[in-house]
Amino acid sequence: MDTFTALGQGFVVALAPAKLLYALVGVFLGTAVGVLPGIGPALTVALLLPVTFKLDPTGSLIMFAGIYYGGMYGGSTTSILINTPGESATMITALEGNRMAKAGRGGPALATAAIGSFVAGTIATIGLAFFSPWLVQLAIEFGPADYFALMVVAFVTVSATFGDSPLRGLTSLFVGLFLGLIGIDRLTGQARLTFGVPELLDGIEVTTLAVGLFAVGEALFVASRRKHAPEEILAVRGSLWMTKEDWRRSWGAWLRGTFLGFPIGALPAGGAEIPTFLSYTIEKRLTKHPEEFGHGAIEGVAGPEAANNASAAGTLMPLLTLGLPTSATAAIMLAGFQQYGLNPGPLLFAERPDLVWGLIASLFVANVMLVVLNLPLVGLWVRLLAIPQPWLYAGILVFAAMGTVAAKPSVVELSMLALFGALGFLMRRFDYPVAPMVVGLILGPMAETQLRRALSISLGDPLVILESPIAAGLLAVAALALIAPFVMRGLDRFKASED
Amino acid sequence: MPGARARKPLDRAAVGVGLFLVALAGIAAWDASRLTLTSTYGMGPEAMPYLIAGGLAVLAIGHFVVAVRSALPEREPFDLRAIAWIAAGLAALIAVIGLGGGFIVAMMILFAATARAFGRTAIVTDLLIGFGLGVLAYLMFSKLLTLSLPQGPLEALF
Numbered sequence: 001m002d003t004f005t006a007l008g009q010g011f012v013v014a015l016a017p018a019k020l021l022y023a024l025v026g027v028f029l030g031t032a033v034g035v036l037p038g039i040g041p042a043l044t045v046a047l048l049l050p051v052t053f054k055l056d057p058t059g060s061l062i063m064f065a066g067i068y069y070g071g072m073y074g075g076s077t078t079s080i081l082i083n084t085p086g087e088s089a090t091m092i093t094a095l096e097g098n099r100m101a102k103a104g105r106g107g108p109a110l111a112t113a114a115i116g117s118f119v120a121g122t123i124a125t126i127g128l129a130f131f132s133p134w135l136v137q138l139a140i141e142f143g144p145a146d147y148f149a150l151m152v153v154a155f156v157t158v159s160a161t162f163g164d165s166p167l168r169g170l171t172s173l174f175v176g177l178f179l180g181l182i183g184i185d186r187l188t189g190q191a192r193l194t195f196g197v198p199e200l201l202d203g204i205e206v207t208t209l210a211v212g213l214f215a216v217g218e219a220l221f222v223a224s225r226r227k228h229a230p231e232e233i234l235a236v237r238g239s240l241w242m243t244k245e246d247w248r249r250s251w252g253a254w255l256r257g258t259f260l261g262f263p264i265g266a267l268p269a270g271g272a273e274i275p276t277f278l279s280y281t282i283e284k285r286l287t288k289h290p291e292e293f294g295h296g297a298i299e300g301v302a303g304p305e306a307a308n309n310a311s312a313a314g315t316l317m318p319l320l321t322l323g324l325p326t327s328a329t330a331a332i333m334l335a336g337f338q339q340y341g342l343n344p345g346p347l348l349f350a351e352r353p354d355l356v357w358g359l360i361a362s363l364f365v366a367n368v369m370l371v372v373l374n375l376p377l378v379g380l381w382v383r384l385l386a387i388p389q390p391w392l393y394a395g396i397l398v399f400a401a402m403g404t405v406a407a408k409p410s411v412v413e414l415s416m417l418a419l420f421g422a423l424g425f426l427m428r429r430f431d432y433p434v435a436p437m438v439v440g441l442i443l444g445p446m447a448e449t450q451l452r453r454a455l456s457i458s459l460g461d462p463l464v465i466l467e468s469p470i471a472a473g474l475l476a477v478a479a480l481a482l483i484a485p486f487v488m489r490g491l492d493r494f495k496a497s498e499d
Numbered sequence: 500m501p502g503a504r505a506r507k508p509l510d511r512a513a514v515g516v517g518l519f520l521v522a523l524a525g526i527a528a529w530d531a532s533r534l535t536l537t538s539t540y541g542m543g544p545e546a547m548p549y550l551i552a553g554g555l556a557v558l559a560i561g562h563f564v565v566a567v568r569s570a571l572p573e574r575e576p577f578d579l580r581a582i583a584w585i586a587a588g589l590a591a592l593i594a595v596i597g598l599g600g601g602f603i604v605a606m607m608i609l610f611a612a613t614a615r616a617f618g619r620t621a622i623v624t625d626l627l628i629g630f631g632l633g634v635l636a637y638l639m640f641s642k643l644l645t646l647s648l649p650q651g652p653l654e655a656l657f
Contacts, residue, residue, distance in 0.1 A: 054644050167561045171520065174554045178523050181551065185544040188536045192548065193527065216589070223581035223616045390617035394610040394625070395632065397585070401592055401609055402602075402636050406646045411597040418589040425582075430512060431572040448547045456541035 010357025026063035030070020044071030096300030120306035124313035149474035159436035176440020217424020257306030265314020510570035517562035524555035588612025601651015606633035
């Protein structure tokens, strides 16, 4: 019952005309930027963060929610129409969606993606609303040692467990942790790794890192291989409407995708790639039209798109209730909270229920706005896709530099942006994942604070982190998750040598 | 290398990453050793840097093993000139902002240089587009959102 009251109050906040306007602006900007090829939700959120600097916290977070969901919708449009997904989670959508578009069924592909995202987003946001208070109850019991253990789990799952290579994932994570050390130590006030540069005392901005890695790195990467991989934009031909047959084949896939995406996103299990991939595999197995897979099967768009959106709402659960970001997007959202001195977690639910529930309610609002706006406006979004590549990337870099300059107008900050861009390019080139670095930067200092708090409570006894059953259990999970990929790889090699 | 394994050239890229990680680990450990204030009990500010330095060192060893036994993923051929253009654009951006040339000029040059990297040759057109974009962004940020942007001679006109 409490949840209903709280959510009702959230809607009172979110439905105020000014807030509706913020949501609308957020949804519109998010879609417009998200639809640009090569820009995923994480970068969309990072690029648009400066736009929200001067709003009040509630308004800014509501606009943020709109940007986040808008960026997701925009991304799927891109992957259907030009097969260059901005991020790995929409890669699966591109698989069947791009084929559908090539076969002249781009309209229904966009429609099933949009409606599927709406269905999944709505169900998952209901899940978020109802499970969050429960998780908050649990989180109140957490001590510093438990938080530390939870963060270790997040580190491991984000970097090692589900990537191609645990070595490269962990490398990315540790470089992020290194960057997180830079700045003033919160407990003793000493400067670490600042080399006498005053601008470094506040630490590295998460947005500078994210924009450098994603935007500048991506621009360098695409420019460097432009001659080798041309792209082609497909026009939306034929009707946008789904036929009865399309509906019949889509709804089951939407629901299955949702129920895969939400729990996997909510557990700190490393982003949306897993549920989208699982959903695709399941749809391929369940379909009555297996011959269509690989040639544009609508289930192959509907399921993964739903899974993707549901897991995006799922990631918000650990973020809001525990302050734990488990994806690059969530890490940037956390930075967005922190710019107002807000720390997501159980306390925020108690202290600022208007803000938390207003945010959750505005997720519903954003979802409705998107499904109403996007299909009619698809012509406009397709136009954006047709911006010539040189101008597109030039514009992206201008935007990236602008955001950085607006946040911290200094030569040091811009130099870091360029440096992170070079790093992002090299990481793309050698296939290192970028998200663990962003998560490491923001979560590293938090983990250190919790660990030191735990150890000072125990007067320096390191065993304190194993004394709490929650912490011990979580650390065991982390250890398993770290070892698992190596063991499985070992088994693979074993099998291969047997053949 | 003794044994049955065939001799394989070292993967230079993996060695490079390994050396980079060694350098980071060294810097973190060196910096931590200079911290004078530590906690009387519990964990001081130097503990985490040492821990991270240790992790980086282990990962460096992992890269050296990869360099000897296998290699990092295959790289695609790439176009150095495109990269040089973008790098030049970023360098100009930093220089113009640093020398007080202002936001709009910086954006104009960055836009044109990036467009050039992607194969455009109409530099004057691109400079004009960049200028327009810069003015638009300047007005939006400084007037609508009241954020302060780097000032230069052009910005003084608005």
